[in-house]
Amino acid sequence: MAGGISYTVDETTKLSTAEVYAKALSDLALQDPRIVVLTSDLAKSTKIGVFEERFPDRFYNVGIAEQNMFGIASGMAKCGLIPFTSCFAVFTACRGLDQVHTDICYQNLNVKMIASHAGTSFGQAGTTHHSTEDIAIMRSMANLTVIVPADGLETANAVKAAIELNGPVYIRINRGFDQIVNDGMDYGFQIGKAVQLMDGTDLTIIACGSGVFQAVQAARELAFSDGIKARVLNLHTIKPIDREAIMKAVQETRRIITVEDHTIIGGLGGAVAEIIAEGGKACAFRRLGLQDAFSPIGLHEDLMSYHKIDANGIIETTRALMKLDFEEDDNWEDEV
Amino acid sequence: MNCLELEKMAVTVRRDILTMICSAGSGHPGGSLSMVELLVATYCTQMHVDPKHPDAPERDRFVLSKGHAAPCYYAVLGELGFFDKAEFKNFRQLHSILQGHPDVKKVPGIDASTGSLGQGVSIAVGMALGAKAAGKNMKVYTILGDGELQEGQVCEACTAAAHYKLDNLTVMIDNNGLQIDGTNDEVMSLGNLHTRFETFGLNVIELPDGNDMQAVVYALALPTIPGKPKCILAHTTKGKGVSFMENQVSWHGRAPSAEELKVALKELGDGKIE
Numbered sequence: 001m002a003g004g005i006s007y008t009v010d011e012t013t014k015l016s017t018a019e020v021y022a023k024a025l026s027d028l029a030l031q032d033p034r035i036v037v038l039t040s041d042l043a044k045s046t047k048i049g050v051f052e053e054r055f056p057d058r059f060y061n062v063g064i065a066e067q068n069m070f071g072i073a074s075g076m077a078k079c080g081l082i083p084f085t086s087c088f089a090v091f092t093a094c095r096g097l098d099q100v101h102t103d104i105c106y107q108n109l110n111v112k113m114i115a116s117h118a119g120t121s122f123g124q125a126g127t128t129h130h131s132t133e134d135i136a137i138m139r140s141m142a143n144l145t146v147i148v149p150a151d152g153l154e155t156a157n158a159v160k161a162a163i164e165l166n167g168p169v170y171i172r173i174n175r176g177f178d179q180i181v182n183d184g185m186d187y188g189f190q191i192g193k194a195v196q197l198m199d200g201t202d203l204t205i206i207a208c209g210s211g212v213f214q215a216v217q218a219a220r221e222l223a224f225s226d227g228i229k230a231r232v233l234n235l236h237t238i239k240p241i242d243r244e245a246i247m248k249a250v251q252e253t254r255r256i257i258t259v260e261d262h263t264i265i266g267g268l269g270g271a272v273a274e275i276i277a278e279g280g281k282a283c284a285f286r287r288l289g290l291q292d293a294f295s296p297i298g299l300h301e302d303l304m305s306y307h308k309i310d311a312n313g314i315i316e317t318t319r320a321l322m323k324l325d326f327e328e329d330d331n332w333e334d335e336v
Numbered sequence: 337m338n339c340l341e342l343e344k345m346a347v348t349v350r351r352d353i354l355t356m357i358c359s360a361g362s363g364h365p366g367g368s369l370s371m372v373e374l375l376v377a378t379y380c381t382q383m384h385v386d387p388k389h390p391d392a393p394e395r396d397r398f399v400l401s402k403g404h405a406a407p408c409y410y411a412v413l414g415e416l417g418f419f420d421k422a423e424f425k426n427f428r429q430l431h432s433i434l435q436g437h438p439d440v441k442k443v444p445g446i447d448a449s450t451g452s453l454g455q456g457v458s459i460a461v462g463m464a465l466g467a468k469a470a471g472k473n474m475k476v477y478t479i480l481g482d483g484e485l486q487e488g489q490v491c492e493a494c495t496a497a498a499h500y501k502l503d504n505l506t507v508m509i510d511n512n513g514l515q516i517d518g519t520n521d522e523v524m525s526l527g528n529l530h531t532r533f534e535t536f537g538l539n540v541i542e543l544p545d546g547n548d549m550q551a552v553v554y555a556l557a558l559p560t561i562p563g564k565p566k567c568i569l570a571h572t573t574k575g576k577g578v579s580f581m582e583n584q585v586s587w588h589g590r591a592p593s594a595e596e597l598k599v600a601l602k603e604l605g606d607g608k609i610e
Contacts, residue, residue, distance in 0.1 A: 036469060060465065060500075068458045068492035075462020078447065079470050080393065083462075099489075102452045103459055107440055 005160060009183055012152050017178045018047035018116050020152035021171075024159045025084060025114075026051045029058065032082070032163060038073055039086040040066045046116045048086040066091045070099035070111075077109040082163060088122070089115035089131035089172055093138055104168050105141040112162045112169045118148075119209060119261030120295045120303040121174035127294045131172075135208075136266025138170045139239045145169045145191060146238040148260075148268070150181040150212035154236060157189035165191060172209065174261075176300065179213035181234065192237045194245040200229035203255035203284075203318060206246065208235050208268045210300070211259035211288075211309055218314035228322060238271055246275045255284040255321050259309050264289040284324055286317050337380045343549050345380065345415060346372045350577045350604050352411035352424060358597040360428035363436065366587040368408035370512040370547070370572040371479055375412050377552040378477050378508070387417040390444040396474055397447045397463045401456020402481035402510065403437035404589070409446070410434050418445035454487025456480060457507060461497050464505040464565075479508045483515030486524050491536070494565075498537025501563035506556070507538065509567070510546065512574035514585045529569055538567035546570025577604055 005027050012020050029035040029051065036058045043049040043061055052059040062069045066087060073083040085092065092100065092115040104111045115134060122129045139146045145165060149155040155173050162169040187195060197212070198219050207215040212234045219230035231253055233245055249256060256276065258269035269287030276283060288309050295303055304310040308317070337345070349372050357363035379385070383396040400409050407427065414421040419433065426432035433442040437451030448459045460478040467474035484490065497505055509529065517523050526532075534540045541555045546568075555568050574588070575581030578600040581592075592600060 058469070062496055063492075063499075065489075065492035065496070067455075067489045068461070068496055071455050071458020071489070071493065072462035072465060072496065074448070075399075075459040075464070076466035076469070078397070078459075078463055079466030079472065079474075081466050081469060098452050099455060099458070102449065103455060107449050 005156060006185055007153060007156055009153070009180060015152060016047065016176050017152045017155050017173050018175070021114060021155045021159055021173060022047045022050045024156035026054050028160060028163060029055055034080065034082045035084065035163070036060065036076060036081050037084045037086060038062055038069050040064055040069050040091070042087055045088070046086040046114070066096040067099050070096045071103050073111045074099070074103035074107065074109055077111050082110050082112065084112045084114055086114050086116070088129065089118035089134045090129060093131060093134035097137065101141060105144050108143040108167055110166055110168065112171065115170060115172045117175040118172040119174060120307070121176060121210065121261070121300045123298050123300045123303050126297050130295050132263050132290050132295060134172060135238055135260065135262050135268060136270060139271060143168055144239065146172070147191065147236055148172045148208040148238060149236055150209060150234050151178040153182045153185050154189065157185055158236070161189065161191050174210055174300070178210060181212050181216065192240040192242060194242040195234040195236065196231065196245070197234055198230065198232040200231040201253055202229045203257065203321065204231040204233060204249035204253045205257050205259060205314060206233045206235050206249070206268070206272055207259035208238065210261050210304065214304065214309060214311045214314060215259050217311035218318065221311060221315055222318055226319065228318060230318065235268060235272070238268055241271050241275060243275050246272055247279050247281065250276055250279060250281045250283045257286045257288060257314065257317055257321065259314055260289045261304065261309060262289050263292060265292060284321050286321055288313060288317060339550050339553060342376055342380055342553065346376050346549060347604055348415060349376060349408065349411040351601055352414065353407040354578070354592060354597055354600050356407045356410065356424045356427040357591045358594065359425050361591050362428060363407055363591055364404040364589045365581060365592065366514065366574040366584070367402060367481055367510065367512065368405045369576045369578065369581065370574045371405055371408055371510040372576065373547050373549045373552045374479055374508050374510060374568070374570055375408055377549060377556055379412050379416060381553050382475070382556050383477065385445065387445065390418055394472060394474060397460070397476045399448045399456040399460045399463070399476070399478040400438055400450055401478050402453065402484060403450035406434070406436060406438045409438055410443070413443065413445040419443065453481070453484035454489040457490055457493035457497065460505060460507070461493050461500070461502060464497070464502040465500055467504060475504050475506070477506045477508065479510055481515070482509060482511045482513065482520055482526060483523070485509070485526055485529070494533065494536040494538060497565040502565045503560045503563055505565040507565060507567045509569050510572050511570060512572045514574045514583070514588065516588050518585055533567045533569065537564065539564040540567045540569055543568060543570045546572035547576045579603060
C-alpha cells in the first residue's frame with residue numbers, strides 16, 4: 001500500500017538523516033492511513049515533529065516512558081495500524097528491550113522502530129547516550145529485520161521498504177548529517193541485498209551506516225596510492241544477511257575487513273564472521289569497530305578516527321592485512 | 337448468563353485449573369484461583385467475542401498481564417469453546433498450544449502473549465488507543481496481579497491511559513496480597529492502591545470481596561465515566577475455593593499432587609447449584 005517517494009540529493013542536501021526519515025515517513029503516511037508515530041519526548045530530537053505538524057491525530061508522544069511506548073506500539077499494531085517508534089537507539093535496544101523482545105518481536109508485530117543517535121553519533125552527549133551494542137542485541141531477536149542505512153536517501157528507501165514488509169523492523173540511523181553515499185534513491189535498494197559500491201579483487205571492505213562512506217574513501221585512496229583494488233559492500237541489512245555477497249567476496253578477494261560504528265562483538269563484524277566461518281572458505285579477516293570498549297566522548301568524526309573506523313583507520317588495517325602471508329591457493333576444493 | 341450460572345462456571349473453571357496444573361506437575365494455582373470471578377464475569381457478561389471467529393477485527397480484547405495465571409485463562413477460553421478442552425491435559429507439555437504463559441500465536445482467543453510482568457497495561461493501552469485511532473468501537477480489558485504493581489512500567493501505562501482518556505479500557509487488579517516471596521507488605525509495600533490509581537486519573541471501583549461474583553458483575557456493568565479508564569480494585573483470596581491453598585504463599589507456583597487434587601475437587605464440588 002505504500003506508494004512512491006523519490007527524492008534527489010539536491011532536495012535533501014540540507015536535511016539531516018533524521019530529517020529525511022521524518023519527511024519520508026510523512027509523505028508515505030499521506031498514502032497509507034495505517035501509519036502512526038510514537039515518540040518518548042523525542043519529537044524534536046528525532047526530528048519526527050514534522051509528522052506531528054502534518055498528522056497531529058496520528059502522533060502520540062507518550063512522554064519519557066520507552067517501555068510503555070513499545071507496549072503501546074504492540075497494542076496498536078494488533079489493531080491493524082503500523083506504529084513507527086521514534087526514539088534514541090540506546091533507549092530502544094537497552095531501555096525498552098524486554099518490551100521489544102516480548103511485546104513486539106516474539107508476537108511478530110508490524111512495528112517499525114526508528115533508532116536514532118546510533119553508534120557514537122551523539123558523541124559529545126556522553127557515553128550513556130551512545131549506542132554501540134544495539135546491532136548485536138537487535139539482530140539476535142527472531143522475526144526482526146535490522147537495517148543500518150548509510151545516508152539520508154538510503155534511510156528513505158529503508159522506511160519505504162519497512163512499510164512494505166509485514167513484520168517488525170529496526171532501522172538504525174545517526175544523529176545529524178551523514179556523508180552522502182548514494183546520489184539518488186534509485187539504486188535498487190532491497191532488504192537483505194548488499195549494495196556493491198566499488199569493485200575490486202584484492203580485498204573487500206564490508207561496511208554499514210557511517211562506515212560506508214569511510215570505506216569508499218579508503219578504497220579510493222588505496223587504489224590511488226597503493227594500487228590496491230578494494231571492493232566495497234554496503235551491507236545495509238544486517239538481518240536477513242546477504243550470505244551470497246559475503247561468500248562471493250570471500251571467494252573472489254580472499255580478504256575481508258568489516259567497518260561499523262559499533263562494538264566488534266556481535267554486530268556487523270560478528271554477523272559476517274559467522275557467515276565466513278560456516279562457509280568453509282578460508283580468508284584473512286579483520287573487524288573494525290569499538291574493540292570491546294565503551295567510547296570516550298567527542299565529535300562524531302573524531303570518535304570515528306579514534307576508533308579507527310574512518311578512512312585512515314581502514315587504510316591502515318588494509319595495508320597490514322595485505323602484508324600478511326596468506327595462502328593464495330586457488331584450489332578451493334581441498335578446503336571445504 | 338445469570339449469576340448462578342456464572343458461579344457454576346466459576347466452579348468448573350476452578351476444577352479445570354487444578355486438574356490442568358496437577359497433570360502438568362507445575363503451574364500457578366494460587367493466582368489462577370484468585371481471579372476466576374474477574375475473568376469469568378469479564379468474558380461472560382461484558383466481552384463481545386465469538387469462539388468461532390476468534391480473530392474478528394471488531395472483537396473486544398483481553399490482556400492477561402499476570403501471565404502466570406494462564407490456567408485460569410485457558411479454562412475460561414476452553415469452557416467457552418475457543419479450543420478443544422481435551423487440550424487441558426497437554427498444559428505445559430512439549431508442542432502444546434497451552435504454554436506456561438499465554439501465547440497469542442498458539443491459542444485461539446488469546447490477544448497478547450504475556451509473562452514478563454508489568455507490561456500488560458501498556459499493550460492494553462495500545463489496543464484501546466488503536467481502537468480509537470482506527471475508529472473501532474472496541475473495549476479492552478486487562479487483569480494485573482498486585483505483585484506486578486511493583487514494576488514501574490505499570491505507572492507509565494496508567495499515566496498514559498488517563499492522559500489519552502481511554503474510557504474503552506478497564507484495568508482490573510487481582511489484589512490477593514501475596515507474591516512469590518511472601519506478602520506484598522513483606523516484599524515491597526504497595527501503599528494505598530485506591531489512592532494510587534485515582535491519582536493517575538482512573539475511575540477506581542473498589543471491591544471488598546473480589547471473589548463475590550455478583551459484586552464483580554455489578555462493578556463491570558457500572559457505566560463508564562466519559563474520558564476515564566475504569567479500574568476495578570478487587571480484594572481477592574489467593575487460592576480461593578480450596579481451603580488448604582487459601583492465603584498460602586506456598587501455593588503461588590506449586591502443583592497439587594493427585595491426592596491433593598482429589599481433596600480439592602471434593603471441596604469445590606461439581607458446580608451443581610442446589
